[in-house]
Amino acid sequence: MKFDMPATTNPIDQLKVIGKATERIDGPLKTTGTAPYAYERHDVAVNQAYGYIVGAAVAKGRIESMDLTAAKAAPGVIAIVTAENAGQLDKGNLNTAKLLGGPAVDHYHQAIALVVAETFEQARSAAHLIHVDYERAKGAFDLAIAKNSSTPPKPGFGGPPDSAVGDFVGAFESAPFQFDATYTTPDQSHAMMEPHASIAAWNGDKLTVWTSNQMIAWSVGDMAKTLGIPKENVRLISPYVGGGFGGKLFLRADALLAALGARAANRPVKVALQRALMMNNTTHRPATIQRLRLGATKEGKLTAIAHESWSGDLPGGSPETAVSQTRLLYAGANRMTAMRLAVLDLPEGNAMRAPGEAPGMMALEIAMDEMAEKLGLDPIEFRILNDTQVAPDNPAKPPSSDPQSKAPEEKHYPHPPFSQRRLTECFRTGAERFGWNKRNPVPGKSREGHWLMGIGVAAAFRNNLVMKSAARVRLDNKGVVTVETDMTDIGTGSYTIIAQTAAEMMGVALHQVVVRLGDSDFPVSCGSGGQWGGNSSTSGVYAACMKLREAVAQKLGFDSTKAVFADGQVRDGGRSTPLAQAAGESGLVMEDAMEYGDLDKKYQQSTFGAHFVEVAVHASTGETRVRRMLAVCAAGRILNPKSARSQVIGAMTMGMGAALMEELTVDKRHGFFVNHDLAGYEVPVHADVPHQEVIFLDETDPISSPMKAKGVGELGICGVAAAIANAIYNATGVRVRDYPITLDKLIDRLPEVA
Amino acid sequence: MHNPENAESPRGATDLTRREFLIAGTATVALTGCMGLGTKSATEMKPQQAAATRVSFHVNGKPCQLELDNRTTLLDALRERLHLTGSKKGCDQGQCGACTVMVGDRRVVSCLTLAVMHEGSLITTIEGLxxxxxxxxxxxxxxxxxxxxxxxxxxxxxxxxxxxxxxxxxxxxxxxxxxxxxxxxxxxxxxxxxxxxxxxxxxxxxxxxxxxxxxxxxxx
Incomplete structure (x- = not known):
């Protein structure tokens, strides 16, 4: 099914199941510990052996020698996999660094060996007996220095590296109000609770991997490519994923090494990345340096906007696309953006929840607060004054430089209208609910005992992406509808919204729907990433259900355009037949995909919101406590308000981490992240998080899909950190432009304690 | 508790630093109690058959008897031997709480306690609730x-x-x-x-x- 015209009325609009706050259908399994995660599949293969990964102890260089003698002789050891004995290995299309290093080492804690033994204790013990001699090479580890030799990156997910509209320089120089500041965001870690884990088993030349992965089809492809085997010989199974946030988008070392270990040991092997390896072995959100320049009239109209961002990655890597939102969020006739990429020999940088916008909004939305103050305007009114209903800067992708490229050049729409944009309403609604009018605009003036009180605001913005997604639906002779798709549920609530979609489409109760996810034997879905999963995967289910409805109608001799599916029955005029009967003994199975035309080019599809935060900063110690948080979101139809709200509060929590505590500390001499575990890399805990409130504006977006939904899971993180930073400024009068805002950056600048 | 895997520092190669020597020493001493090894540096450590112990405890009201490698954590005994995989391994370092079980009425991070320390304990896991x-x-x-x-x-x-x-x-x-x-x-x-x-x-x-x-x- 192709979606190339705006949606009209369809069965989803009945809203009997969709749009209702619904408990997760996987809840009873998850709360009883009976939802099986990758490492726990004792049931799928007998005689599983244990693998333990050895990580490189240098950031860059070569392995001169690796002495495996003692490890091989250790009790229980079955096999040791290294680059030397693993055979020819390619690199996945989506991996920047090789997953098994040696003799060259590309980054610290890159896997260089897997010890396979009868038990976990034996594998771990033997791994520590491997002696490695390295020849260490010099590397670049400091972004502030490497920035000077940075270059424009290739256009990718975040668009081209540069954009320009009008005459920024001229407009900025002649603007009566000018603002110019530089911000930094640190490297951050996904730190999902379930480590990357896999069990691999070979049956002849066929490989099955029970794993924890967000994007099944991507990773099947990269596993096959890395091993040099046909894709058809690889099966990945990932029904439960213990958090991802972008960290499990790709094939990682656990899966590859489990496969290699199983081949070497000639039996199934299970591997979990040790927590202390995760932060340097896997991907992370790269640090940025961002310069923002704003020029405005004295009335507060932006006339000049510039956003430049520098980030680093391993050779062949990609930038953190932190300027993305600045091309779309505020009006302004003269503007430029630029991304530059430096080569760094730190671990691989890659996507983490709302790549681009999350760190980009951290800078832009402080800058907007600073500019509002400079103009003497209320920060909400300043933003509303510069609202726009068309994309102010929508750069075209440069033509492909590959002469072999057969892809037709995409038609470019320079200033498309937003399909929906209710940013102003988000601010107004939030201001009313949060009590914005009680905020003292003069910083450092509100006290509550020892605490300096402040309120801050920021916009939330994240693009809405649509992706092809397929599903298979089966109707059996009991009237049960089974949905199969390789879509994943990483905590997002996919199981439930897919069940709601099928129930709505087929007119059955929610408990009459069975959802099976995360298996590469199922039709290829959009997967979980970029907040496209909810809308795109359910649209795929919608397409398959439309086909099934037609098949049912046809079988019964009903007019499929008029047949009503409700209460487990199909009705056409005066006739009514139970679905179970329509299915017949053999049942009915249909499969389809939803594909998209160019509605996402003709219209700019984005999601919007406003974050409101109240903080208390201790007048003596500079400790920040977040007291209240509110997010108002306008993000299309909300399929399940219960799980959507959870997505947003979870994102607000991660945004709080970004504001106040999260930072991978770089050892700039040796090139690694020092705080590589959950004690050193601090994330928010219960004590940090107050009651959080979320309001969804009632909205449908017929431009996005037949579901009329968009994404919320990443919208929720975009802007939160800046709202906290702005609240801290309002509380203390101290402006911190380098995240995270830890007390050491406040303490010597706090107001005198009265 | 010291975790050797976490202690790696970037290094040139052959030279064992004073810090690493101390770490290796600590690890060896830690093993001495159960393995009867003398104090040796890491490079001299010879693989030894790990000691095993028979341990009995109750899990979710049921008596269990296991012959366990002394290094086995309570968490791994539950997950890998008893196949009670409801208790999760998030960090194996006592930092995340995903492995929390009850021993008696008290909360315990089961990754930070060895199974052999729980002779006679009454253990409740998520599966027991x-x-x-x-x-x-x-x-x-x-x-x-x-x-x-x-x-x-x-x-x-x-x-x-x-x-x-x-x-x-x-x-x-x-x-x-x-x-x-x-x-x-x-x-x-x-x-x-x-x-x-x-x-x-x-x-x-x-x-x-x-x-x-x-x-x-x-x-x-």
Whole structure:
């Protein structure tokens, strides 16, 4: 099914199941510990052996020698996999660094060996007996220095590296109000609770991997490519994923090494990345340096906007696309953006929840607060004054430089209208609910005992992406509808919204729907990433259900355009037949995909919101406590308000981490992240998080899909950190432009304690 | 407790630093008690057959007897030997709380305690609280308030919550208890402080707090 015209009325609009706050259908399994995660599949293969990964102890260089003698002789050891004995290995299309290093080492804690033994204790013990001699090479580890030799990156997910509209320089120089500041965001870690884990088993030349992965089809492809085997010989199974946030988008070392270990040991092997390896072995959100320049009239109209961002990655890597939102969020006739990429020999940088916008909004939305103050305007009114209903800067992708490229050049729409944009309403609604009018605009003036009180605001913005997604639906002779798709549920609530979609489409109760996810034997879905999963995967289910409805109608001799599916029955005029009967003994199975035309080019599809935060900063110690948080979101139809709200509060929590505590500390001499575990890399805990409130504006977006939904899971993180930073400024009068805002950056600048 | 894997520092190659020597020494000493090894540096360590011990304890009311490698954590004994995989391994370092079980009425991070230390213990895991068909009230409350997302920290949160309410009932103070002699109350601050050993990276804290508060109100 192709979606190339705006949606009209369809069965989803009945809203009997969709749009209702619904408990997760996987809840009873998850709360009883009976939802099986990758490492726990004792049931799928007998005689599983244990693998333990050895990580490189240098950031860059070569392995001169690796002495495996003692490890091989250790009790229980079955096999040791290294680059030397693993055979020819390619690199996945989506991996920047090789997953098994040696003799060259590309980054610290890159896997260089897997010890396979009868038990976990034996594998771990033997791994520590491997002696490695390295020849260490010099590397670049400091972004502030490497920035000077940075270059424009290739256009990718975040668009081209540069954009320009009008005459920024001229407009900025002649603007009566000018603002110019530089911000930094640190490297951050996904730190999902379930480590990357896999069990691999070979049956002849066929490989099955029970794993924890967000994007099944991507990773099947990269596993096959890395091993040099046909894709058809690889099966990945990932029904439960213990958090991802972008960290499990790709094939990682656990899966590859489990496969290699199983081949070497000639039996199934299970591997979990040790927590202390995760932060340097896997991907992370790269640090940025961002310069923002704003020029405005004295009335507060932006006339000049510039956003430049520098980030680093391993050779062949990609930038953190932190300027993305600045091309779309505020009006302004003269503007430029630029991304530059430096080569760094730190671990691989890659996507983490709302790549681009999350760190980009951290800078832009402080800058907007600073500019509002400079103009003497209320920060909400300043933003509303510069609202726009068309994309102010929508750069075209440069033509492909590959002469072999057969892809037709995409038609470019320079200033498309937003399909929906209710940013102003988000601010107004939030201001009313949060009590914005009680905020003292003069910083450092509100006290509550020892605490300096402040309120801050920021916009939330994240693009809405649509992706092809397929599903298979089966109707059996009991009237049960089974949905199969390789879509994943990483905590997002996919199981439930897919069940709601099928129930709505087929007119059955929610408990009459069975959802099976995360298996590469199922039709290829959009997967979980970029907040496209909810809308795109359910649209795929919608397409398959439309086909099934037609098949049912046809079988019964009903007019499929008029047949009503409700209460487990199909009705056409005066006739009514139970679905179970329509299915017949053999049942009915249909499969389809939803594909998209160019509605996402003709219209700019984005999601919007406003974050409101109240903080208390201790007048003596500079400790920040977040007291209240509110997010108002306008993000299309909300399929399940219960799980959507959870997505947003979870994102607000991660945004709080970004504001106040999260930072991978770089050892700039040796090139690694020092705080590589959950004690050193601090994330928010219960004590940090107050009651959080979320309001969804009632909205449908017929431009996005037949579901009329968009994404919320990443919208929720975009802007939160800046709202906290702005609240801290309002509380203390101290402006911190380098995240995270830890007390050491406040303490010597706090107001005198009265 | 020292974890050798976590102690690696970038190094040239052949030279064993003083720090590493100390680390290796510590590891060796740690093993001495159970393996009967003399004190040797890491490079001299010879592989030895690890000592095994027979241990008996009760898990979820059922007696269990296991012959275990002495290095086996309670968590791995549950997950890998008894196939009770509801208790999760999030970090194996006592930093995340996903492996929380109850030993008696007390919360324990089961990755930081060796199974052989639990001879005779009464252990309750998430599987001992309820089943998908018959949920424990705390499990029901987590479902109702959507107090979880990916589900990986959830069994630990629930075990922790159940034991935490018992700790309050037993009068145990916490870091934020202002009056150490009075019976502590389940205020928002007490709840959040006492649950802070259980990390939820999905950020379901606000909902978890509501679920626990509902149950606490019911049993108070």
């Amino acid at each position: 309820g089943t998908p068909e018959h949920l424990h009230p705390m499990q029901t409350a987590f479902v109702k308030h959507d107090g979880y997302q990916c589900g990986y920290c959830t069994p630990g949160q629930i075990c922790s919550a159940v034991a935490m309410l018992r700790e309050i009932k037993a009068g145990m103070p916490s870091h934020v208890t202002s009056d150490l002699t009075a019976q502590p109350k389940l205020t928002a601050d007490e709840l959040r402080e006492r649950m802070s050993g259980n990390i939820c990276r999905c950020g379901a804290y606000s909902n978890i707090a509501e679920a626990i508060t509902e149950i606490a109100g019911r049993t108070a």
